[in-house]
Amino acid sequence: MPLNWKTGGLLLGLVFFAAVLLVKPIGVSTQFVILDGIVADAVNPDLVTKTDEGYSSTNTYLAESGGKYAKSVANPLNYSFVFVIAMMAGGLLSALARGGIPVDDRWVPALWRVNFGDCRVKRSVAAFLGGFIVLYGARLAGGCTSGHMMSGMMQTALSGYIFAAGAFAAAIPVSLMLFRKEV
Amino acid sequence: MTTILLAIVIGAAFGAVLDRVGASNPSYINTMLNLTNLNLAKTILLAIGTGSVLMFGGQMLGLVDVGHMSVKTAYLGVFLGGLLLGAGWALSGYCPGTGVVAAASGRKDALFFIAGGLLGAAAYMVSYPAWKASGLLDKIAGGKVTLGTVPSAKYEGLTALPGDILGIVLGLGFVALAFALPKRLMGQPAQTQPAE
Numbered sequence: 001m002p003l004n005w006k007t008g009g010l011l012l013g014l015v016f017f018a019a020v021l022l023v024k025p026i027g028v029s030t031q032f033v034i035l036d037g038i039v040a041d042a043v044n045p046d047l048v049t050k051t052d053e054g055y056s057s058t059n060t061y062l063a064e065s066g067g068k069y070a071k072s073v074a075n076p077l078n079y080s081f082v083f084v085i086a087m088m089a090g091g092l093l094s095a096l097a098r099g100g101i102p103v104d105d106r107w108v109p110a111l112w113r114v115n116f117g118d119c120r121v122k123r124s125v126a127a128f129l130g131g132f133i134v135l136y137g138a139r140l141a142g143g144c145t146s147g148h149m150m151s152g153m154m155q156t157a158l159s160g161y162i163f164a165a166g167a168f169a170a171a172i173p174v175s176l177m178l179f180r181k182e183v
Numbered sequence: 184m185t186t187i188l189l190a191i192v193i194g195a196a197f198g199a200v201l202d203r204v205g206a207s208n209p210s211y212i213n214t215m216l217n218l219t220n221l222n223l224a225k226t227i228l229l230a231i232g233t234g235s236v237l238m239f240g241g242q243m244l245g246l247v248d249v250g251h252m253s254v255k256t257a258y259l260g261v262f263l264g265g266l267l268l269g270a271g272w273a274l275s276g277y278c279p280g281t282g283v284v285a286a287a288s289g290r291k292d293a294l295f296f297i298a299g300g301l302l303g304a305a306a307y308m309v310s311y312p313a314w315k316a317s318g319l320l321d322k323i324a325g326g327k328v329t330l331g332t333v334p335s336a337k338y339e340g341l342t343a344l345p346g347d348i349l350g351i352v353l354g355l356g357f358v359a360l361a362f363a364l365p366k367r368l369m370g371q372p373a374q375t376q377p378a379e
Binding site: 006010012021022036060061080088092106109111127139140141145166 | 186187189190191192193194195196197198199200201202203204205207208209210211213214216217218219222223225226227228229230231232233234235237238241246247248251252253254255256257258260261262263264265266267268269270271272273274275276277278279280281282283284285286287288289290291292293295296297298299300301302303304305306307308309311312314315324325327328329330331333341346349350353354357361369370
């Protein structure tokens with residue numbers, strides 16, 4: 001059972017506050033680009049190059065903003081990348097401490113099962129397609145649920161409100177269409 | 184080195200809390216999005232409100248460095264990207280942060296989400312010049328702006344209202360909304376089927 005929303009919301013708010021107090025607001029989706037860059041640079045070492053001013057790339061997106069992303073690709077041991085690795089460790093430990101994800105839920109989550117059956121392939125394809133659209137959209141928007149919606153709205157950023165409006169305008173109708181049966 | 188240590192501590196705390204509030208459970212995400220269980224929406228609203236009040240309150244007391252704020256640019260692509268993210272979020276039940284936490288906690292479908300995500304991010308990297316040329320990435324309403332003008336921040340304000348006080352007021356608004364939101368908005372709780 002998830003935490004009561006009052007406790008959960010307070011804890012989540014404290015984490016977002018701690019991040020901006022000690023370092024900077026939380027964001028995640030950029031790290032998908034960084035990991036892509038790390039892999040692509042390993043295959044083709046010409047992708048990211050060191051210049052006199054810093055780093056640059058043959059990819060326009062990585063070279064953007066003075067090679068900010070190119071620099072992270074060249075130095076994976078940076079705050080934001082390590083942050084995401086640490087999230088995974090924290091999520092794993094927390095899940096283990098509450099007995100792990102139920103076996104039935106590991107491939108096909110309960111609500112999906114009720115609506116679309118327990119075919120693993122069908123669920124995996126949907127998750128893959130969803131992942132593609134989510135990250136393409138997040139990069140187009142310049143952030144995701146963490147960076148834009150949570151961190152952005154918390155800072156009263158106009159962009160955060162625009163993002164949240166778009167995200168819920170699509171997510172609610174799609175979810176209403178897909179998930180008609182309740183667990 | 185200190186920053187790496189902070190990345191580990193804050194990152195781990197964030198991952199653990201996402202797991203505990205149910206945000207990395209696709210069923211829980213979609214019962215929020217199909218408006219049948221708004222518990223997670225209340226959690227998110229309370230978190231934004233709490234973070235906002237603490238951050239702007241801390242700034243006013245001089246305890247929080249205004250320079251730590253990081254405001255993203257507003258442009259039309261933010262809305263368009265939001266629409267795409269929202270559709271994929273509902274389909275998969277994951278967003279980037281909760282997807283990696285779910286995969287680490289043992290959800291196999293989340294591994295497919297991450298694989299799709301890496302491909303989607305790569306597709307964007309390749310198509311970026313076309314978006315740039317389309318003008319949809321051009322800043323609107325001043326770009327990196329906050330709703331009010333935050334004292335000594337490097338960002339412009341959309342209005343001349345004092346940004347820190349506005350932040351606290353909006354933060355309290357989010358908290359109030361978290362309390363006011365009903366547990367469900369759609370349909371009736373599932374009825375127990377009579378035995379055949």
